[in-house]
Amino acid sequence: MTHFRVGQIVPSSNITMETEIPALLKAREMVSPERFTFHSSRMRMKHVTREELAKMDADSDRCALELSDAKVDVMGYACLVAIMSMGHGYHCTSSERLHRVTQDNGAPAPVVTSAGALVEGIRALGAKKVAVVAPYMKPLTEMVVEYIRNEGIEVSAYRALEIQDNLAVAAHDTANLPGIVAEMKTDDVDAVVLSACVQMPSLAAVAQVEALTGKPVLTAAIATTWSMLRALDLDTRVPGGGTLLSGAY
Structure with missing residues (x-):
């Protein structure tokens, strides 16, 4: 049985990322042999405003560094609007930069963003x-x-x-x-x-x-789970995950 550590970069006031993504991956455990544990690092944000989002995003490097200390197998950046508020195409810039942080720390891990x-x-x-x-x-x-x-x-x-x-x-x-x-x-x-x-x-x-x-x-949340599974080279069939997680994509 293979175990994977899932790292989550989470806004400090987010309480759903750590329930819905684990719920999906635990549902997957009912039909697949892999097992998952979940590990989070938080970046400060209380109100969904452009100013707070930009300040929060600057904290994401620290979160990636902390999670790479735990040698997680994949990371998910859990704030879609924070990424999108930084300009068109920023999801590519962010995931590449955060992946480099993990590489520089000697624990390379793919980083997916919800955006x-x-x-x-x-x-x-x-x-x-x-x-x-x-x-x-x-x-x-x-x-x-x-x-x-x-x-x-x-x-x-x-x-x-x-x-x-x-x-x-x-x-x-x-x-x-x-x-x-x-x-x-x-x-x-x-x-x-x-x-x-x-x-x-x-x-x-x-x-x-x-x-x-x-x-x-x-x-x-469904898309982030799907993207994490693909980054781990695992099949994407998750009961209750809708069409994208039917295993066909």
Whole structure:
């Protein structure tokens, strides 16, 4: 039996990354032999504002260094909007820089970002046009939409829930998500991004929204898990993980 250490670079006020990604990988343990442990390092952030996000991102190098001391096998940077607020394509810059930190510490580990994972996950599904639900204030949501569009993916519908306090994002009721999506125009999209944020819980609604829309549904947490499994060269079948984690991608 092979054991993997999963490192997570987490905003200090994030309480969902360390529940949803472990839940997915523990569900995978029911059908696959590999086992996972989870190890986190935190960077300070309480409010989802551009200023706090930039200050927080500067702390990510320290987190990568700390996690590499534990010789983790893969790292996930758990704040999609922090990456996207740093400019188009920054997910590549960030993952390369943080990987170098692990190399310089003698414990090289691949680093995936939730921002890059979401973009790659949408592409893997073959989706050209998506609908997006995000918890952020409208200006930050529009920035996320433009980041995705810059990657060559059309966002034809989006909804900003306008929650600024990060703990309030985590407290958003997952049961509200199907109703939110039902109010959006999704008939012409190829996929639905149910949560463009690893802090907004959404796993429990994925199957329902896939049934509601008839479309593949992914979230930042699902995409990050998928990207981590690929970085570890493991199969991507995870029960309850939606279409992207069906094992076909």
